[in-house]
Amino acid sequence: MGWGRRRKGPSTTNQSEDSKEKVVKPLKSDVPFDSNIQTRTYSNVDFEEYYKEQRIVRTEEWDSFMEILRKPLPAAFRVNSNGQFCDEIRSILENDFVKSLQAEAIESGELEAIKPLPWYPKKLAWHSNFSRKEIRKNQTLERFHEFLKLETEVGNMTRQEAVSMLPPLFLDVHPDHFVLDMCAAPGSKTFQLLEIMHESSEPGSSLPNGMVVANDVDYKRSNLLIHQTKRTCTTNLMVSNNEGQHFPNKIAFDRVLCDVPCSGDGTLRKAPDIWRRWNSGSGNGLHSLQVVLAMRGLSLLRVGGRMIYSTCSMNPIENEAVVAHILRRCGCSVELVDVSDMLPQLIRRPGLKKWKVHDRGGWYTSYKDVPKSQRDGVLKSMFPSGKSDKDYEDIASDESAEEEVCDLPLERCVRILPHDQNTGGFFIAVLHKVSPLPEIQEKLIQRRNRNSSEKPQESVEEIVVEEASSENGLKPPEKESTSKEGTIELAQELDNKRKAWKGLDPVVFLRDEAVIDGIKTFYGIRDESFPLHGHLVTRNSDTSSKGSVKRIYYVSSSVKHVLELNSAAEHKIKIASVGLKMFEKQSAKECEANSCSFRITSEGLPVILPHMTKQILYATMVDFKNLLQYKSIKFHDFVLPEFGHKAAELAPGSCVVVLVDGIQKLESEAVRVNSSTIAIGCWKGKASLTVMVNAVDCHQLVQRLSDRQMSMNLTT
Template sequence: MGGRGRSRTQRKHFKQSRDNVWKYSSKSDASSAADADKSGDAEATKKDSWEPLKTHNAAFEDYYKEQGIVTTEEWDTFIEVLRKPLPAAFRINSSSQFCLDIRSQLENDFVKSLQSEFTGDEAEALRPLPWYPENLAWHSNFSRKQLRKTQTLERFHEFLKLAHEIGNITRQEAVSMVPPLFLDVHPDHFVLDMCAAPGSKTFQLLEIIHRANKPGTLPSGMVVANDVDVQRSNLLIHQTKRMCTANLIVTNHEAQDFPGCRLSKFHHNSSDIQSANGLSINQLVFDRVLCDVPCSGDGTLRKAPDIWRKWNVGMGNGLHCLQIKIAMRGISLLKVGGRMVYSTCSMNPVENEAVVAEILRRCGDSVELLDVSDVIPQLVRRPGLKKWKVRDKGLWLSSYKDVPVYRRPGMLSSMFPSGRSIVDSSDNGDDEGVAEAQRDDGNVAVQPTINSTSSHSEVNDDEVSSLPLERCMRIVPHDQNTGAFFIAVFHKHSPFPAEDKNETGNGQLLDKDKNFAESARETASNSDDILEANLCEATSVGDAEIDARSLDNKPNQALGDEEPEDKQGENESEPQKVGMKRKLKNQGKWKGIDPVILLKEESVINSIKAFYGIDDSFPLYGHLVTRNNDTDSVKRIYYISKSVKDVLELNILAGQQLKIASVGLKMFERQTSKDGNSTECRYRISSEGLPLLLPYITKQILLAPLVDFKHLLQYKSIKFGDLVDAELVESASKLVLGCCVVVLKEAHQASSIPIQVDSSTVAIGCWKGRSNINVMVTALDCTDMLERLQKRTGTDNAQTTEPENGGVNGASSPNDTDMKEETTADMVAL
């Protein structure tokens, strides 16, 4: 029943690819086809090869009929919808510069075109989700075959693919969008996504905290996205990288053991250390926690129909303990006054209402289950159950007293509505103790049961919970043609008694946390040196460089997997070794992860600042991090927000408890071409960091009219003589060799520098060569930006005149080859 064993099983499950039975046949059918082919029966081969698996599971149907998830009258409709493929859904990035343009294109172009071409259901196949705010989420019920049916649908399909890769939209199951909406996230909140991969909800949370920001500003809040599985974390990092945010930290931890990074009293009371590091926090607690736990996943049957043949009752029963642990850790990391959303993509009450009830029993009056029935009224949802049964080894169990004695070590009383451990007088008295001990499976002490009676009191055969579980919500597929989901919203009113006793906001202080605190105390005198040498340990997507030697030459041991038992002490049981200054400087605490160093080389920072004329109001010092101690070898420089900086410094002082997989927004990249070495500044501005930095740049700026701007996007390289605007030609000729920023000049805009930047400003990074201007933007970004400009201006790309000697056929500057290599490296296919 241990957490580590569960998580390993879960990771193995995630690595297994799911069969898409809407398209392919089963393995058994494939074998039959092969046998038939050998025997020369071509007709049988054709039939068997494409016959889908049957979407039936007698155990599944018997289980949910008994649980009463839906009424008897609607059961047939419920099952019928479950057997149909799930409609596609996507969400417009609300923080994108082109958010309103994309929504307008959907409403005024695609919807109207489809309504004119189709009738009936097909005409309504593309529509906004009625319950999602501001028409920013959409539902598309076209099949792959239909998408090739007309020119409009083909164009719509290409639009979706490009917009998703750029980051303007996110493809996400409709019901998966619901939990973040109930978190009530504000831009100044610290948010924890405990089980974040594959990252669509994390992206949604980042959108919310960034949406109200003006150009060149960052929110004061941040998001910590955690997932235990390293492979899934890579997908998470890729998803969130499209957001271009400096307010995100990605970590690799078992969610039930997520570190609290609580500083010892020595640090907390030391005014010298506090002032030296400018820390405003002394422990890692959050305003909002999203606890979307691992589950059996039967709510995703329409998306992953292979679950029909895999489903069994043991899937939910086996995850119940882990789900409680994760949820309780989330509550313990929540600030007083904060909110946590617990959710699963399962319909099983053992994974849903039973877990919620146990949280309420353990937390007592400290936590309230909120009634959110009046929030998002357009969303059709059903109240949680107060009565359910547990299925085990072919038996229906209404109460813990019905559990056979030999099964009690494997069954928890918390699975049942009352949550009480009840044994008959004829049973072995030790059994009750075993069951009660199993209740204490989290990191927070068990609290008295609400409205509970003696553990030996009699109850009805069918238990009914006395807790307000009707405040939970269950979304079922046939109500709004979606998948299934379960959501519960908690509010934390006060610390747990265990928190008061230990004087911590993170719940019961673990021995491991105490050891880290002692380690931090021992190294406090060197804290400034540590921060200079190693702010955090991180890798970003596409940059992970795992040293095989650090993994003991074991190719099957992925980054983040647990070490062999004889080496575990290096990571956890001997934190005092981690606190040594030499170890931190060389490789950081976590093996296989390169440390990220706070960039303090003033010559590099000053050269960047002077070359681009970066205004003093933009905080560069203390916010730039790299991965290499050798300044001459630094290739990428990342930018971190004030909130992320505080957390990283806290993590160092607490003994590097956080295992960080990714952090920071890529701001500058070293130009490695011959021209790059001869320029005054060797670092160019990355396309990801340009929107944040643009309002503060006063040098290396060119204002281009629409015709020249579109030429740059189309041809990627243009000679000065081929530019249409004479003023632009003169400005480009006088510009210093190196990276520059080309800004689209509006018709009414003056040519004065610095420019006034607002949400409508369009700019790209370029390289000013000796005779050319070369675009340093990926081909996908150029294509998308051209389409956006075409929609804004009402022009057509075909009307643009190709330069006579420039463009792809013109002479290129010596840095073109390097430019193509850099932009190609930035492109990551989905």
């Protein structure tokens, strides 16, 4: 639930990929990949020295590692497993493009043009041996390029870097899970999480009991996230605009994806401008934020839940050092999960147990070697042992001079290196919360002694997170006051913040009984089948004919529950978008004679159609395709006169046209709605039927139906 109408034209923003967007701004490329290519440098002496010293690959592999980093990243994409045409798109890839692009692949020196990623289930993710630039510019690949653009725009496919698809798979999401994506923009992983959650749900069955909260601190990136996830057509999503490290502790999540901001050197192949900007200080500077984000994620995680910590960096200071530090802080309450048996065809490396820290003062093997003047930028948590000066006092001098080795099972972490399977670089750690986070005894006792008996005591989780924040030089999470004065002050502060939150109007449950009953009666929706009361929300409550409510959104029971919790909370989740746009106000004159002035949206149609008993027409292929091609047809001009007669008898206003196989089914109208049902929203006027679908979706649907007809003709 976002701002404004859906864009009508093709979009490029939804083709962004997660790992590139997670690169922090100082290292993000300002130059498109295919610009000024001659002036680019694909080397950096500091980069090579740093990673040779860290020994992230064996000496004999170094040349292969560097060679692949200088090559453009092959394009990768994923087929939406819940999409209506999932099987057909997969068939087109296997039976058409695999063969038709083969000659171009051989000419480029590759064995295959495109192929399924071997580790992704059900051949839903594909890897191309062409870069995105080659696909855009090569004339022989034009048909493939147009196919990718169209299917991505309508939500049947997502262009996403291969390694970016891994965290949702390792997260092991179930339909009843409450999931938090802490740093979610631009949204490819969120889209993937929702696909997994909905995978077991058929149209007509109940909605999943779980939900996904997709959070990002940046307002502009939240807009991108909303645009990306709009294509999922889900009622089980909330998009928020909070700082991840201060995310309100109101919901216990079953799964948390903590894909943190990072230096992003794993994305060198698609963001080559990083070569000239790279320096070791970038990773050091982000280490503290990464620790605090990870700690906050664990504090929000339910006992028994799973969290993924991931980066698109190869730097151990951002990866293993962060994981080691949070494991030490959490003690036995959190364990690092061995996922070596998952995705067996994925080539991965174990996490490092030894590394060094580098800054402008040089290399350090332990914290005791760091001069006091450098300790603002080099923290003890960056080293394998995590020891402080006091810890070294009890160690013999000859022993302390040895290179530090971490005593935690960091080999369970997952390192993805580019030259193993022709990808980008990536890091993943899977964490399991075994018990509540441990008490920090001294701080806990001090705080409890200071608290009066009337005031509630702080949670252990909040103290652990604040401890991590202060130790790493970051602002601790905001605390909520429960005194009367504090409540008033906080309410005033929230009012001021709300004014500053661009476009974030409050979410309001729709209470207008006349509007709700009008929708139910007009479309024949029964409460026992699809309850509307308590599930419809807007951004304001004025539903009058001249009111400002233009769109009504439907939320699942899980999202409804979170909205109710949030409305009663003092420290609120900043909701940027929620639910699925189900109804949109229509200003046509025909509405004046109706009890319902809200039409069904294209996004909401797949969800509500199984529960409609009125305003439905059934069309054969010829009339259905004519509607898509001509957009508006008079009743007497339909090929099948009976269809035109039924359209004329329908109540004026919004209606749905369902495609049926033949005249026999058309006459019986006994059509069961399922995942293969094809339907479009229309408007029944005085003399004609008009399609209420945008041009891109119409074009895609015509293409799919033509392909289906051709396939059937070949079969017969």
